[in-house]
Amino acid sequence: MSGNEIVTDVVVIGAGPCGLFAAFELGLLDLKCHFIDILDRAGGQCAELYPEKPIYDIPGFPVVTGQALVDNLMAQISPFAPEFHFNRMVNSLVKQDDGSFVLTTDADEVFRAKVVVIAAGGGSFQPKRPPVPEIEQYENKSVFYSVRKMDDFRDQDVVIVGGGDSALDWTLNLQPIVRSLTLVHRRDAFKAAPASVNKMRELVMDGKINFLLGQVAKLDGADGQINHVHLTMDAGDLSIPATRLLPFFGLTMKLGPVADWGLELNDNLIVVDTEKFETSVPGLFAIGDINTYPGKLKLILSGFHEAALMAQRAKKIVSPDERVVFQYTTSSTKLQKKLGVA
Amino acid sequence: MIVNVTDQAGVDHELEALEGWRVMEVIRDWGLNIKAECGGAMACATCHVYVDADWLDKVGAPSDEEEDMLDTVGDVRSNSRLSCQILMSDALDGLKVTLAASAAKDDVAA
Numbered sequence: 001m002s003g004n005e006i007v008t009d010v011v012v013i014g015a016g017p018c019g020l021f022a023a024f025e026l027g028l029l030d031l032k033c034h035f036i037d038i039l040d041r042a043g044g045q046c047a048e049l050y051p052e053k054p055i056y057d058i059p060g061f062p063v064v065t066g067q068a069l070v071d072n073l074m075a076q077i078s079p080f081a082p083e084f085h086f087n088r089m090v091n092s093l094v095k096q097d098d099g100s101f102v103l104t105t106d107a108d109e110v111f112r113a114k115v116v117v118i119a120a121g122g123g124s125f126q127p128k129r130p131p132v133p134e135i136e137q138y139e140n141k142s143v144f145y146s147v148r149k150m151d152d153f154r155d156q157d158v159v160i161v162g163g164g165d166s167a168l169d170w171t172l173n174l175q176p177i178v179r180s181l182t183l184v185h186r187r188d189a190f191k192a193a194p195a196s197v198n199k200m201r202e203l204v205m206d207g208k209i210n211f212l213l214g215q216v217a218k219l220d221g222a223d224g225q226i227n228h229v230h231l232t233m234d235a236g237d238l239s240i241p242a243t244r245l246l247p248f249f250g251l252t253m254k255l256g257p258v259a260d261w262g263l264e265l266n267d268n269l270i271v272v273d274t275e276k277f278e279t280s281v282p283g284l285f286a287i288g289d290i291n292t293y294p295g296k297l298k299l300i301l302s303g304f305h306e307a308a309l310m311a312q313r314a315k316k317i318v319s320p321d322e323r324v325v326f327q328y329t330t331s332s333t334k335l336q337k338k339l340g341v342a
Numbered sequence: 343m344i345v346n347v348t349d350q351a352g353v354d355h356e357l358e359a360l361e362g363w364r365v366m367e368v369i370r371d372w373g374l375n376i377k378a379e380c381g382g383a384m385a386c387a388t389c390h391v392y393v394d395a396d397w398l399d400k401v402g403a404p405s406d407e408e409e410d411m412l413d414t415v416g417d418v419r420s421n422s423r424l425s426c427q428i429l430m431s432d433a434l435d436g437l438k439v440t441l442a443a444s445a446a447k448d449d450v451a452a
Contacts (some may be wrong), residue, residue, distance in 0.1 A: 049385040122379055130416025131443035165412045186418050189428045215416055250414040252388060253379055254448075298381075 004109045008034045009318045011103055011113040012082075013090050016044020018288030018303030019119030019224040025081030025311035028327075028335055031318055034113070035084045036105060038124040042084065043070035045121055045289075048251060059301055069300075081341045085109065089124055093261050099283055099317075114315040118270060118279070118286040119303070122253035130161070130247045132216050141224030143245045143298060147174070155179045157241055161216055162248035163189070168196040175209055182210040182240060183190045184231060214238070219245070258290075268294050276313035277306045283317050285310045343435035348390075349374050350441050358442045359430045365391070365439065366426035377447045382426040389425045390418075390445045394438035401428055401437070415444035 002089035010026055012019045015037040023033045026294060039048060046055075046066035061069070061117045088105040093116060095101055103111040106342045127145030129135060146171055147153065158178045160171050163185040169192075171183050183200065190197045207265045214233035220226045229242045255268050264271040264280040269292035272279055279286050287310055296302070315324055336342030345368050347355045359368040366389040369376045372395050377388035393401050399423055404412065412418050419450055425439065 045380075049380050050383050053383050053385065128414060128444075132416065161416070186413065187409075189409070191413060216417065247416065249416060250386075252377070252386065 005112065006034060007112045008032050008083075009113065010034070010115045010117060010314060011036060011101070011111050012117045012119055013037075013103075014044060014120035014288070014290075015039075015042040015084060015086075016119060016121050016288065017046055017069060017073055017300050018121075018307055019044070019117065020070070020077055020305035021304045022117055022119060022287060022310065023066075023077040023082040023307045024073075026314060027077065027082070028316040028329070028338060029311055029324065030338070031115075031311070031314060033080070033082040034111060035082055036088050036103070037084070037086055038089045040086050042074060042086075043067065045253075046070050046150070049126060057299065057301065079338060089256065091223065091257055093257075093284075095281060095283070101283065111340055114283065114318045116284050117310060118258060118284070119288045119307075120258060121289045123255040123258065123268075123290070124253065124335065125251040126254045126256070128249040128252045130216060130249055132219060135219060138219060138221060138224055138226050138245070140222065142226045142243060143219070143247070145247060147198055147246070150174065150177060153178055153244055156244045158182070159184060159216075159240065159242040160246045160259065161185070162192060163187070164250065165192045165196065165246060166248040167246075168192040168200055170248070171200055171209065172196060172203075175203055178334045180210075181208075182212060182242070184212050184214055184216065184229075186213065186215050188213060192213055212238070212240075216245070216247070231293065247336070272306075275309065277310045280311060285314065324336070343392045343430060343434065344437075345369070345430065346394075346436065346438040347374060348438075348440040350443055350446055356445050359432055360434070362375055363430045364426045365430060365437070367429040368430065369425060369441070370447070373449055374441065376425070376441060376445050380446075381430065384408060384411055384424065384427065387415045387424060388445055390415050390442040392419055392441040392442060393421045393423050393428075394440070395421065395439050396427075396432070397439075400433055417442050417443065 009031040010033045012035050015035040046311035051067035063261050088107045090103050092104045100114045152175045153174050157180045160167050160180045161184045204211045217232045218230040219226050222268045228239050231238045270286040272286050272291045274293050277285050277287050287306040289298045333342045343359050345357045345359045357368050366378050370378050379388045384391040403435045
């Protein structure tokens with residue numbers, strides 16, 4: 001494990017709305033939070049799936065979009081200066097003899113915390129895998145769902161699939177370095193920046209790339225290396241030589257490593273009590289869409305309530321000897337000072 | 343009223359439905375293999391079904407926004423629809439659909 005070790009009161013896994021509000025409730029109790037999230041920004045599903053969609057059941061907001069809710073939550077928790085670690089997935093979570101936790105991420109960081117809150121919603125966002133037989137055996141060898149190193153594509157015969165910005169952007173970015181590039185999409189309409197679409201069409205006109213209307217049906221290859229991509233097309237099926245495939249079908253959620261942490265699960269949801277929202281492991285909490293208990297409703301407002309009760313218990317774990325007096329933000333100058341308003 | 347659903351394994355199910363329910367909700371509540379992760383906000387495409395040829399006219403065509411979302415699955419056919427966008431009504435009593443592979447719960451990359 002290389003050097004980066006972070007010691008904090010609480011690690012929150014997942015920076016969606018419920019995790020963000022947890023930082024507020026924990027902050028009022030003087031607990032310091034670090035967030036770890038697989039996305040590149042805060043907001044979880046609100047930011048990734050429905051930033052523009054109106055939400056009508058947030059108390060006090062007759063209507064608010066997913067992104068506006070996230071922006072407001074970020075403003076609300078800013079007095080507590082939580083720290084964010086984006087583009088990372090928690091790989092392991094191990095309880096220590098003293099009751100604290102050690103977490104490691106896929107960016108080789110180590111976090112030490114007395115309390116861990118899992119607020120991971122439907123799990124971590126992962127690329128959608130197209131339903132192509134045996135595609136798994138080629139993944140990360142010749143089939144990629146993102147471009148980490150452009151050099152992996154240099155002088156290759158690349159097939160890019162999809163009609164969104166990722167597909168279009170990588171078509172334009174990779175075209176100068178590849179041996180050949182074919183963009184495949186199911187229809188001649190794109191949900192991407194018009195300028196990118198126009199540039200792509202120019203490259204097609206100039207004979208620098210191919211564009212085919214169709215869908216990937218099958219891959220040929222051996223030992224993880226593809227050599228042909230079979231397409232089903234209205235115009236008839238076609239097989240094209242290819243050494244790299246980049247499917248861009250967006251993201252979907254998967255429980256991921258949480259499943260391996262020895263927690264009591266029920267249908268891929270983490271079982272918690274309704275007093276503290278603690279899991280079967282003391283000091284490890286689960287709030288929001290990822291937990292389950294009798295009567296659970298997957299609503300953002302339920303997650304907010306869960307965060308508040310969780311924080312009370314978290315405080316007792318972090319500061320067992322401190323007497324906590326329950327206070328209101330409307331009347332307590334102590335709380336108002338923490339919020340920077342008194 | 344009834345929705346007839348063929349799952350990804352080819353097994354047929356006759357599901358009791360209520361007027362006004364989304365077909366996605368019916369399939370989900372009966373516990374078939376449907377991810378439906380955005381809950382009906384037309385923000386994913388994980389409730390993708392194929393509508394039986396006999397029912398295509400009654401169900402109608404997808405909206406532009408639905409077509410855009412269908413771009414995010416790799417097994418679209420001419421009878422593809424998002425089942426969250428089909429509302430049950432008397433006219434659709436007996437509707438027959440087939441769950442697409444891309445609607446399955448575990449359809450994610452490793």
